[in-house]
Amino acid sequence: MPDDTMTAITHAVTLGHEGRPDEARESLLTLWNSFGPQGDPLHRCTLAHYLADLYDDAAEALTWDIRALDAADSLTDARTRQFDSALDVRGFYPSLHLNLADNYRRLGSFAAARRAITAAKETLHTLPENPYGTMIRTAVEEVEAAIAARDTSRRASAPTGRR
Known part of the structure; x- marks a missing residue:
């Protein structure tokens, strides 16, 4: 079953890789605001992990990297395998x-x-x-x-x- 949120995250990450970090950051922040710190751990972990890479400032990046780690601690293999059986x-x-x-x-x-x-x-x-x-x-x-x-x-x- 397709995961629209993961698709949107992937699209935003692609923007960053294409040299459009401001658009990528804005897109990811909009997504984060739609589900926030209580959302699906896979979505939170993935988004925060990639969003951290879009900040030059180490303190801002650290905030998102901590969120990614926190989400991973709530994540199960069963959930990751719903998205990708190899994860x-x-x-x-x-x-x-x-x-x-x-x-x-x-x-x-x-x-x-x-x-x-x-x-x-x-x-x-x-x-x-x-x-x-x-x-x-x-x-x-x-x-x-x-x-x-x-x-x-x-x-x-x-x-x-x-x-």
Whole structure:
């Protein structure tokens, strides 16, 4: 059964990838306002995860990344598989924790960044051995190195969609 909200989220994400972050952000915020923090956890997690990537400001991105993690904690495999039979909630966590670590690091909160990158590393085993898994593993290594160097600059390999 089609999921109109996931279709709308995907459309907004595509706008961001096409270099139209303001339109993407506006579209995602409108969707968020339609269901809010009590909405379907899959919708909340997906939307918040992608919306965070549309903010240059690490504090704003962190707000959405926390919302994504919170939604994932309420999400079940049964719900994700209604949308895509191949999805496993455990596979969401490496990226979610990675994003938190990267935002904490950019904000100079290195203790919090270390805790989040440790959480990401502890969940890497849930990722498949494919290009996506390789991308997340590489990003975890990059963020871990940046934390160790106490570097707060934006990573060149950070997700696209930001201005």
